[in-house]
Amino acid sequence: MRASLTALLVALGxxxxxxxxxxxxxxxxxQALVLEFGKPKRIVDVAGLHWKLPIVETVEYFDKRILDLDTTPQELFSSDQNKLIVDSFARYRIVDPLKYYQTVRNELGVKSRVGPILDSSLRRVLGSASFADAVRDRRAQLMNxxxxxxxNxxxxxxxxxxxxxxxRVDLPPQNSASIYERMKTDRQRxxxxxxxxxxEEARRIRAEADRQVAVMKAEAERDARRLKGEGDAERARIxxxxFSQDPEFYQFLRSMEAYETALRRGDTRLVISPDSNTFRDFFRFFSESITDTKPATNVPASTAGTLKPNVALPQQ
Known part of the structure; x- marks a missing residue:
């Protein structure tokens, strides 16, 4: 019985x-690569529990995630003959575990085999571009x-x-000052x-504005002259x-306006004959206007007397 139990335990173990x-x-x-006596047999890229033949088969594991490849800084010349110090890196992932295992096997192998390819491509692409393109203008395009x-x-x-x-993409310290000065000159230009x-655009805009102002002023002056002419015509009509209701008074009023214009300056003297029609008409109209005016009852007698002068008109 004890021997059977021991055998069972050994079998279970x-x-x-x-x-x-x-x-x-x-x-x-x-992801995994199953090897049989060191030779690739199958690729397992599904997560979970899997089986293999013990001792005969072994398993190599590879990361599915994106991995980094760092390179050492290197010096190169751009197309405009600027010496550059370039420090770069790449990100990659394993897409074929079998080729990866057969060629590089691990990250150290990637660095030793792919690193020089990256350095060579950097020198080739950045060497055909200018310094400004490498650091600013076409940086993303060059990286692609x-x-x-x-x-490839x-x-x-x-x-x-x-x-x-x-x-980083930098200039050597001895070249930085001259490059920055040249870039400054280019930016100033x-x-x-x-x-x-x-x-030039401002002058064009000002010239156009002046032309529009001249056109608007001409149109405004034209409208003003038209309105003034219409106003003068209306005034003349009125x-x-x-004046057609009293032509005699109209003639007298025009004579007075003429005298007013002539006597506007204070040192002007005008000699009128008492026999002139204008002189007689003036006193006649003046006398009639005073005769028609009645003094107020509360006005002093001396003041009222002055409103009724005895004016003798010349006989025709």
Whole structure:
């Protein structure tokens, strides 16, 4: 009985060891390559519990996540003969575990095999671009070009480069001052061109505004002359209607207006004969206006007397 129990325990232990050696777990961020006596047999890219032949088969795990590839800073020359110090990195993922295992096996292998490809592509692309393009104007476009060139060769290693970026692109200290001064001069020249174009546009706008003002003033003066002419005509019409009721008075009033205009200056003397019609008409109208005026009852007698002068008109 005891021997049977011992045998059962040994069998269970061997079974547990066999299960332990036969099972392997692939995590969510992993993919696995099953090897049989060191030779690739199958790829497992589904997370969960999987089985293999114990001792005969082994498992190599590879990361599914995006990995980093750092390069050492290098010096290169841009197309405008500026010496640059470039520090860059790439991000990649393993898309073919079999090729990856057969060519580079691990991250150190990626750095030793793909790193030089990245450095060569950086020198080739950035060397054909100007300093301004590399640091500002076409930076994203240049990085995409580098990524495509690296991917053309990186696929042979079972990886895909998803991004290439530069940590820094600097000038050597001895070149920085001259480059910055030249860039400053270029920016000042561009600013002067912008100002010149702005002043030209301002002159054009002012000329157009002056033309519109002249047109509006001419139209306003034309309308003013038209309105003034219409007003003068209306005034003449009303005056003619009013004066036609008493032509004699109208003639006298026009004579008085003429005298007023002539005598407007204080040092003017005018000698009129008492026999003139104007003189007689003036005193006649003046006498009639005084005769028709009655003094108020509360006005002093001396004042009232002055309102009735004895004016003798010349006989015709």
């Amino acid at each position: 061997l079974a547990a060891v066999g299960v332990y050696l036969s099972a392997f777990v692939v995590r969510q961020h992993q 070009m580098i990524k495509e060139q690296v991917n 060769e990186a696929r042979n290693f079972g990886i895909e480069v998803v991004d290439v970026r530069t940590k 561009e600013a002067a061109e912008f100002r010149a174009r702005g002043e 005056s003619n209607e009013a």
